[in-house]
Amino acid sequence: MSGILLAVFSVTVIGVLCSIMLAVASKVMAVETDDTAVRLRECLPGANCGACGFAGCDGYAAALASGAGTATNLCIPGGDPVSRQLGEILGVGFVDVIEQIAVVHCCGHSGNTGVKMEYQGVASCSAVKQLYGGRGSCSYGCLGFGDCAAVCPNGAICIEDGLARINTRLCTGCGLCARACPNGVIYTNADSITTLVTCSNLEKGAAVRKKCSNGCIGCHKCERECPDGAITVVNNLARIDYSKCGGCGRCAEVCTTKCIQLASFAGIFRTEHNDKAVDSA
Amino acid sequence: MDFRALIIILLSAVLVNNYVLRQFLGICPFLGVSKELGSATGMSIAVIFVMLMATAVTWPLQMYLLVPNGLGYLQTIVFILVIAALVQLVEIALKKYIPALYSALGVYLPLITTNCAVLGVTIANINKEYGFAESLVNAFGSGLGFFLAMVIFSGVRGRTEDSEPPEAFRGLPITLISAAILSLSFFGFNGVIENLFG
Numbered sequence: 001m002s003g004i005l006l007a008v009f010s011v012t013v014i015g016v017l018c019s020i021m022l023a024v025a026s027k028v029m030a031v032e033t034d035d036t037a038v039r040l041r042e043c044l045p046g047a048n049c050g051a052c053g054f055a056g057c058d059g060y061a062a063a064l065a066s067g068a069g070t071a072t073n074l075c076i077p078g079g080d081p082v083s084r085q086l087g088e089i090l091g092v093g094f095v096d097v098i099e100q101i102a103v104v105h106c107c108g109h110s111g112n113t114g115v116k117m118e119y120q121g122v123a124s125c126s127a128v129k130q131l132y133g134g135r136g137s138c139s140y141g142c143l144g145f146g147d148c149a150a151v152c153p154n155g156a157i158c159i160e161d162g163l164a165r166i167n168t169r170l171c172t173g174c175g176l177c178a179r180a181c182p183n184g185v186i187y188t189n190a191d192s193i194t195t196l197v198t199c200s201n202l203e204k205g206a207a208v209r210k211k212c213s214n215g216c217i218g219c220h221k222c223e224r225e226c227p228d229g230a231i232t233v234v235n236n237l238a239r240i241d242y243s244k245c246g247g248c249g250r251c252a253e254v255c256t257t258k259c260i261q262l263a264s265f266a267g268i269f270r271t272e273h274n275d276k277a278v279d280s281a
Numbered sequence: 282m283d284f285r286a287l288i289i290i291l292l293s294a295v296l297v298n299n300y301v302l303r304q305f306l307g308i309c310p311f312l313g314v315s316k317e318l319g320s321a322t323g324m325s326i327a328v329i330f331v332m333l334m335a336t337a338v339t340w341p342l343q344m345y346l347l348v349p350n351g352l353g354y355l356q357t358i359v360f361i362l363v364i365a366a367l368v369q370l371v372e373i374a375l376k377k378y379i380p381a382l383y384s385a386l387g388v389y390l391p392l393i394t395t396n397c398a399v400l401g402v403t404i405a406n407i408n409k410e411y412g413f414a415e416s417l418v419n420a421f422g423s424g425l426g427f428f429l430a431m432v433i434f435s436g437v438r439g440r441t442e443d444s445e446p447p448e449a450f451r452g453l454p455i456t457l458i459s460a461a462i463l464s465l466s467f468f469g470f471n472g473v474i475e476n477l478f479g
Contacts, residue, residue: 003351006352007352007355008349010346010347010350010352010359010360011355011357011359012360014342014359014362014363015362018362018366019362019366021366021370022366022369022370022373025370025373025374026373027375029373029374029377029378030377031376031377031380
């Protein structure tokens, strides 16, 4: 009987000693793990893409938690929801995430520009581009066969009246369409831009007038009227420097051919057709 | 106990009595963690460390507590208890003082708690009636043997992952077959120690 008691006693003692040792060790050698960083990390998508400029999501969370005033709107994949969550944890206000978005620098649909030939070949922009620079009278603009729509992973692009239109609610700014466009009329830009030159034609004003009623004729009016000096006309085409643009929209007001448009993205680029696509999706 | 005897114990633990390839202990991490050289190395270093620590604690426990009191039958349960507590302690200490190593070892450290190779070494030390220093050398050698097997096998795994064996052999079967061939090749070390030092 004493044998079993001794066995139970010694195992118990060893167990208790071990547990005391572990308890003491966990107190003495406790590492102050930053709870905030862990919670911040849970909000982040975990893509480790590096878009925030830190070494992965862990790095960004640690930088945020360190209290050095790191901005909460740096996570591009997470977008606004993640920015809002980060702001709540840190107790700072919500900061809008500057997302990338694709924009079409052309407004030539069937209503304002014409065609120079009847094209019956392969229905693709890159094919039609081989024939005299496209079927449209303007060889700089949207070719209208939807090479961009074909590569878009989100179904955000559709062709309406021979012009590519981008649903900004579905667009993630990946830039695949910009690379697919043979004429290079699609660019990715920050979603905070307020005005957009919807023309890519580099010809002189008179030539542009003959081809498209909304083309940029290089009249310099926007350049003169812009209070921020953000617009310059280069090669007969107005270009907006968004780092200087204050977003007043004056250029869109004065534009002779209405080729500079207000890029209120709920407005001009989102057509009824696209809204239906969103609702059914 | 001379230096020569310790060398013999070390070499035979690494090559002749290799825990993974000759005694088939610790197969779980051998198959599970050997896909990449980096994690295989990390796991092996952790195993070496824990084997040494476990031997340093369990040998006195056996000799001065269990045997004198006639409690030899408690060996397994006491050893497991002590090894588990030790691994936890090592984990806490590493987290505090060497965070880099802690994050490198990651999940492998707690895994060692249930690694039968560690328990095997401590029990083998008792069964072979080694002294304390001999036990430590044996533990270190066993750990080195584990390291050697892991590193070699991660190289083999790299080749089998890239090659295209018949469909029935893909994945685990080809891994087990290559482990068996590697194990066979270690039989070549039979008698090496006797001929070197004998």
